[in-house]
Amino acid sequence: MYRSFKINAALPTPGTRTRHVLPVYGTKLQIPYTLITGAREGLTAVITAGIHSTEYVGVQAAIEIARELDPQKISGTVIVLPIVNRSGFETRGTSLVPEDGKNLNCVFPGDPEGSFSERLAHVVFESFLARADCCIDLHSGDNYESLEPFVYYVGAAPCEAASQAMAACVNTRYAVRSACRFGGAYNAASMRGVPSVLIERGGNGLVHWDEVQADKSDIRNILRCMGILAGRPTYYEKKTLSQIALTAPVTGCWYPAVEIGDYFRAGDALGEIRDYYGETLHTIIAPEDGILLYQTNSLNLIKNEPMVSYGILHEPT
Numbered sequence: 177m178y179r180s181f182k183i184n185a186a187l188p189t190p191g192t193r194t195r196h197v198l199p200v201y202g203t204k205l206q207i208p209y210t211l212i213t214g215a216r217e218g219l220t221a222v223i224t225a226g227i228h229s230t231e232y233v234g235v236q237a238a239i240e241i242a243r244e245l246d247p248q249k250i251s252g253t254v255i256v257l258p259i260v261n262r263s264g265f266e267t268r269g270t271s272l273v274p275e276d277g278k279n280l281n282c283v284f285p286g287d288p289e290g291s292f293s294e295r296l297a298h299v300v301f302e303s304f305l306a307r308a309d310c311c312i313d314l315h316s317g318d319n320y321e322s323l324e325p326f327v328y329y330v331g332a333a334p335c336e337a338a339s340q341a342m343a344a345c346v347n348t349r350y351a352v353r354s355a356c357r358f359g360g361a362y363n364a365a366s367m368r369g370v371p372s373v374l375i376e377r378g379g380n381g382l383v384h385w386d387e388v389q390a391d392k393s394d395i396r397n398i399l400r401c402m403g404i405l406a407g408r409p410t411y412y413e414k415k416t417l418s419q420i421a422l423t424a425p426v427t428g429c430w431y432p433a434v435e436i437g438d439y440f441r442a443g444d445a446l447g448e449i450r451d452y453y454g455e456t457l458h459t460i461i462a463p464e465d466g467i468l469l470y471q472t473n474s475l476n477l478i479k480n481e482p483m484v485s486y487g488i489l490h491e492p493t
């Protein structure tokens with residue numbers, strides 16, 4: 177249990193909020209973060225956002241929560257990194273890291289000798305995530321995606337029960353029990369024994385203020401669950417899903433047929449891909465019953481890139 181988060185080997189003053197940057201050695205990149213040292217001892221929570229740099233709801237929620245949490249009311253430590261893929265944010269491209277074109281959420285826990293993204297993941301992981309008592313990673317749909325809000329936790333991880341309790345604090349209808357054990361920040365942290373969740377809310381490159389408020393409300397509720405904030409947490413009943421992702425079979429124009437959050441049955445059409453003359457190339461048929469979690473909703477669909485992702489009710493093993 178990590179009770180006192182040190183910075184530069186020194187204990188920060190209790191009851192303070194301080195602002196810092198984390199250098200990524202071997203690069204010029206510096207990652208901003210806020211360190212909130214509570215007036216009393218307690219657990220350490222790490223909040224990350226902007227690992228995918230166009231997922232803005234989480235970025236804004238992290239910026240706001242870092243300013244709003246009162247150190248006098250905190251027992252323990254809260255560390256907030258609002259924009260991990262900073263260079264992606266500052267070049268307004270895709271969510272990938274521009275220096276090496278990698279998806280930062282596929283390279284955790286990183287590699288100190290690796291490419292730019294791998295070094296970035298490594299320094300964030302070893303400096304913060306691996307040393308925390310819990311991690312909350314904020315995501316949204318990419319700028320071509322819309323989604324039903326939901327929360328991920330890793331199944332069959334050393335800390336599954338604690339991660340599941342964190343997920344129960346998130347005000348969504350669905351939780352995805354992920355089978356992915358590496359690559360993502362919350363996945364790698366979970367496998368290191370740190371209870372972790374990833375919250376998905378918002379998308380399409382937009383910032384809806386009610387979604388920002390909802391992210392912050394979830395964070396506060398998890399902090400109550402961890403005893404970092406006073407008060408009883410609210411636990412939200414939700415359905416647990418396994419996730420299936422379908423990629424596009426061809427490049428073309430995309431006409432979705434199902435709204436996010438909707439149920440569909442095996443055999444239902446999920447959408448059509450047409451060519452540039454409007455002729456149908458493919459009709460995407462649901463292979464099984466499911467709940468649409470997120471999908472591409474831009475006109476263009478790219479072969480082997482994300483198209484539709486749905487949940488199926490998780491069968492307990």
Ligand SMILES: [Zn+2]
Binds near residue numbers: 228231281315
């Ligand atoms: Zn993401």
